[in-house]
Amino acid sequence: MTNTGTSVNRRSVLIAAMGLPLGVTLASCATGGGGDDPADAEPAGNGEDQEVDADNPFGVQPDSAVEAVIFDGGYGIDYVENAAEIMQANFPDMTFNVSGTVNIAPELQPRFVGGDPPDLIDNAGAQQIGFTTILNQLEELDDVIDAPNLEGEIIRDTLFDGVLEPGTYDGRFVAVNYVLTVYGLWYSGSLFAEHGWEPPTTWAEAMDLGAAAQDEGLYLFCWGQEAATYYQTLAIDSAIKEAGDELRLSLEHLEEGAWSHEALQDVFHAMKDIIDAGYFLPGGSGTQFTAAQAQWSLEQQAILYPSGSWIENEMADQTAEGFEMRGFPTMALSDSPALGANAIHSTAGEPFIVPSDAENVAAGKELLRTMLSREAAEYFAREKLAPTIVAGTVPEDGFGSTALVSQTEMLEQAEGAIFTHDFVSRYGMNQEMLVVWNSFLDGQLSVEELTNDLQSITDGVREDDAIDIIEVT
Amino acid sequence: MTATSQDPGRALAVGAGPTPGGRKAPRRRRRHPLTLDYVSFFVMFLGLPLGLFLVFVIWPFAQAAYYSLTNWTGFSADFDVIGVSNYLRLFxxxxxxxxxxxxxxxxxxxxxxxxxxxxxxxxxxxxxxxxxxxxxxxxxxxxxxxxxxxxxxxxxxxxxxxxxxxxxxxxxxxxxxxxxxxxxxxxxxxxxxxxxxxxxxxxxxxxxxxxxxxxxxxxxxxxxxxxxxxxxxxxxxxxxxxxxxxxxxxxxxxxxxxxxxxxxxxxxxxxxxxxxxxxxxxxxxxxxxxxxxxxxxxxxxxxxxxxxxxxxxxxxxxxxxxxxxxxxxxxxxxxxxxxxxx
The missing domain is CATH 1.10.3720.10 (MetI-like)
Structure with missing residues (x-):
């Protein structure tokens, strides 16, 4: 399980090969292969001498320590701290260390190499560690999902459908994506009511709405540099809705010519018409993305914004008084799209992982089990105005949030027509695609150029021998 | 060199000693028996700085050069040496x-x-x-x-x-x-x-x-x-x-x-x-x-x-x-x- 032995050997060989006179200070070198400490490598609390029962299904040592490193993004880290407090009540002698960072990969990289990663990690954000990179160093988490929660229900039975898919790689379930995300378009209920506007259901209606907005001196859309690919997600969602699974799988498998699919091309052309008509607030390619989002939520110069449901929490401090944020499903091309007009793109985000090399694997899993219990999940929904993957934690009034209510409505009205796709982040293509999308939205690229650029990025990944294409269903 | 690697300080002192004096060094060394004063001076003022320089500057360089010949992911201790294919890929x-x-x-x-x-x-x-x-x-x-x-x-x-x-x-x-x-x-x-x-x-x-x-x-x-x-x-x-x-x-x-x-x-x-x-x-x-x-x-x-x-x-x-x-x-x-x- 640990590589300690081999790594020490290799290092000694390396030293000899280099012929460098090195003392004990070696361990402190910058790119160290080291930090391994054979004495520490033996995981504690692995349940061998600890009794396992329903209250302690993973055999946590009651006097051990647990460390969690959490992506400190839109949701903060207090919800994990809250779960730690709940767990503390059951394990009064345990020591908890919950810390936050935005730089998951740079901060945890040396610890992974050193064989000393934290017991629980929220591997999210722009600096997340690529899953394909660390896949074989992660614990499978089926036992967490099959364990009872603190209220006594089996966790698997309390979850929304399909929320375990995003954490499953090549058949191994290694990440619990904790937060349920709904993708769609977001708008101000009060602004739309004031002008008598309706959310568009097709791209043709969106074009008309753009004209109506222009009459009021407003723009239909706005975008920011680091979030230009939100429009790519919008385009893909719309095309999948129109054409169905065939297109989704062809994109997921990075197939040749995937971007030339008719539905996708039609959506690109519809977008290009909107860009050429001047319905995009200009300058997005040089605007920081939260500043751009404020053009929609605070200054209300643009009336629609495509995003995931984290947008309400993200812009909480920069939303106009009486905004009444609501969401609606991505537009389709026709009146009768293949997946139905109410189909939505929804998935679970914030992947929590337990590294196999962690000192206290059992406690990492126990903390995760605590988070998936009703008390902690309800805390999250209430504080973050977003549902976790645990169903039934959001009351009718959505804690007073119109966005949360419309999220629940979108999920209900979809009636199971829920899809997702993950190829862009799975193969780390977002950075390169951002460049292309900024140029396209800025009016610098034709639909043909956009298609070619995106295709060559996906072709590059597919033809890369170092990258394995993961089969998706 | 392999023998001296046991004691970086001494190894460096001996190795670095001749440099300032150039060719005259061997004669001078014969005149100075290895007294504690003499050795500790070199260890402190030549060996230590040079040792730190090697460990914190040269060694990371050497490591980076070595890793550039591998397919190391950066997140595990396992990797294979794959020769210059990283460089070919770059070009x-x-x-x-x-x-x-x-x-x-x-x-x-x-x-x-x-x-x-x-x-x-x-x-x-x-x-x-x-x-x-x-x-x-x-x-x-x-x-x-x-x-x-x-x-x-x-x-x-x-x-x-x-x-x-x-x-x-x-x-x-x-x-x-x-x-x-x-x-x-x-x-x-x-x-x-x-x-x-x-x-x-x-x-x-x-x-x-x-x-x-x-x-x-x-x-x-x-x-x-x-x-x-x-x-x-x-x-x-x-x-x-x-x-x-x-x-x-x-x-x-x-x-x-x-x-x-x-x-x-x-x-x-x-x-x-x-x-x-x-x-x-x-x-x-x-x-x-x-x-x-x-x-x-x-x-x-x-x-x-x-x-x-x-x-x-x-x-x-x-x-x-x-x-x-x-x-x-x-x-x-x-x-x-x-x-x-x-």
């Missing part, structure tokens, strides 16, 4: 060539412009004043000297974020001022989002942050030139421009060379500036630089082996840059300086 990677070219553009333009401006300012502040009376700077030069140093006192990341806001298309100061003067074409103009302006703006921001410090460096150098030299030049009828070109520049040649190399290294890195101004790599990747691509490859793609290869290339480019600066300086007649300054 075939169009995006990496773009990044090298962008870094090269920065390394060419930033030092040239920064040094020119800094030199002109330094001259104005030291000898550019009234042509009558003592050699002195412009009126109020103390004030300029302090003010122009301000940008250097601000951390680079703050500078970059500040300028990003100033260049914001819709709420930025620049477009606000330009449109207020009736230049309608700058309404919502994305300075950092167009190929034509993204790189020049990036260069401008780096230069803005650097000029103050190099101006001070040159002021100090110019103050080291005896005032009589300038007086003589003035008596011979040299104007300000002629003074800069024929008196100041040759006399502070070594400072300029140092500045050039430092600025080149800053420009070849440039990570903080480009990452804050254009984290995506800029329009059509026009501001993507090597360090940014390296960071992305290492931490986003989990390819530390490939990233190490990029690091090695970056180090070689930097060395090449320094070598070019040295040879240009020498070719332009810097030889006479060599003797005096070593």
């Amino acid at each position: 075939n990677d169009e995006l990496f060539r773009t990044a090298v070219w962008n870094s090269a553009r920065l390394a060419l333009v930033v030092p040239l412009v920064t040094i020119s401006i800094a030199l002109i300012f330094a001259s104005l502040i030291t000898v550019g004043g009234s042509a009558k009376g003592n050699i002195r700077g412009l009126a109020g030069s103390d004030f300029y000297r302090v003010v122009s140093f301000f940008p250097y006192a601000i951390p680079a990341i703050v500078i970059a974020l500040m300028w990003r806001l100033i260049f914001d298309p819709n709420i930025g100061l620049i477009n606000g001022v330009l449109t207020a003067f009736g230049l309608g074409q700058f309404e919502s103009y994305p300075w950092l989002g167009r190929v034509a302006t993204a790189m020049p703006v990036t260069m401008f921001v780096i230069i803005w942050g650097m000029v103050g410090f190099y101006m001070l460096l040159f002021i100090a150098a110019i103050k080291g030139v005896p005032a009589e030299t300038f007086e003589a030049a003035r008596l011979d009828g040299a104007g300000r421009w002629r003074t800069i070109r024929s008196i100041i520049l040759p006399l502070i040649r070594n400072n300029v060379q140092t500045a050039w190399i430092y600025l080149g290294i800053i420009a070849l890195d440039g990570f903080v500036y480009v990452q804050a101004l254009n984290p995506t790599g800029g329009p059509a990747n026009s501001t993507l630089v090597m360090s940014q691509y390296l960071f992305r490859t290492a931490f986003t793609d989990g390819r530390f082996g490939l990233a190490s290869a990029m690091g090695v290339v970056l180090a070689l480019v930097t060395l090449l840059f320094a070598a070019i600066v040295f040879s240009v300086n020498r070719a332009l007649g810097g030889r006479d300086e060599k003797g005096s300054s070593g």
Whole structure:
């Protein structure tokens, strides 16, 4: 399980090969292969001498320590701290260390190499560690999902459908994506009511709405540099809705010519018409993305914004008084799209992982089990105005949030027509695609150029021998 | 060498001992028996610094070079040696060539412009004043000297974020001022989002942050030139421009060379500036630089082996840059300086 032995050997060989006179200070070198400490490598609390029962299904040592490193993004880290407090009540002698960072990969990289990663990690954000990179160093988490929660229900039975898919790689379930995300378009209920506007259901209606907005001196859309690919997600969602699974799988498998699919091309052309008509607030390619989002939520110069449901929490401090944020499903091309007009793109985000090399694997899993219990999940929904993957934690009034209510409505009205796709982040293509999308939205690229650029990025990944294409269903 | 690796201090002392004395060393060593005093002196003043240098500077370099020959992901202790295929991959990677070219553009333009401006300012502040009376700077030069140093006192990341806001298309100061003067074409103009302006703006921001410090460096150098030299030049009828070109520049040649190399290294890195101004790599990747691509490859793609290869290339480019600066300086007649300054 640990590589300690081999790594020490290799290092000694390396030293000899280099012929460098090195003392004990070696361990402190910058790119160290080291930090391994054979004495520490033996995981504690692995349940061998600890009794396992329903209250302690993973055999946590009651006097051990647990460390969690959490992506400190839109949701903060207090919800994990809250779960730690709940767990503390059951394990009064345990020591908890919950810390936050935005730089998951740079901060945890040396610890992974050193064989000393934290017991629980929220591997999210722009600096997340690529899953394909660390896949074989992660614990499978089926036992967490099959364990009872603190209220006594089996966790698997309390979850929304399909929320375990995003954490499953090549058949191994290694990440619990904790937060349920709904993708769609977001708008101000009060602004739309004031002008008598309706959310568009097709791209043709969106074009008309753009004209109506222009009459009021407003723009239909706005975008920011680091979030230009939100429009790519919008385009893909719309095309999948129109054409169905065939297109989704062809994109997921990075197939040749995937971007030339008719539905996708039609959506690109519809977008290009909107860009050429001047319905995009200009300058997005040089605007920081939260500043751009404020053009929609605070200054209300643009009336629609495509995003995931984290947008309400993200812009909480920069939303106009009486905004009444609501969401609606991505537009389709026709009146009768293949997946139905109410189909939505929804998935679970914030992947929590337990590294196999962690000192206290059992406690990492126990903390995760605590988070998936009703008390902690309800805390999250209430504080973050977003549902976790645990169903039934959001009351009718959505804690007073119109966005949360419309999220629940979108999920209900979809009636199971829920899809997702993950190829862009799975193969780390977002950075390169951002460049292309900024140029396209800025009016610098034709639909043909956009298609070619995106295709060559996906072709590059597919033809890369170092990258394995993961089969998706 | 393998035997000495047990004790870095002693090994280095013996190895390094002969260097200062050159060929005479062996005789001297025979005269000095290995007393405690003698050995501890070498251990403290030669062995220790050299040991630290080896461990903290040379060893990481060696490691990076070694990792560049592997497929190390950076997140596990396992990897295979795959020879030079990382380097082959780099040379075939169009995006990496773009990044090298962008870094090269920065390394060419930033030092040239920064040094020119800094030199002109330094001259104005030291000898550019009234042509009558003592050699002195412009009126109020103390004030300029302090003010122009301000940008250097601000951390680079703050500078970059500040300028990003100033260049914001819709709420930025620049477009606000330009449109207020009736230049309608700058309404919502994305300075950092167009190929034509993204790189020049990036260069401008780096230069803005650097000029103050190099101006001070040159002021100090110019103050080291005896005032009589300038007086003589003035008596011979040299104007300000002629003074800069024929008196100041040759006399502070070594400072300029140092500045050039430092600025080149800053420009070849440039990570903080480009990452804050254009984290995506800029329009059509026009501001993507090597360090940014390296960071992305290492931490986003989990390819530390490939990233190490990029690091090695970056180090070689930097060395090449320094070598070019040295040879240009020498070719332009810097030889006479060599003797005096070593």
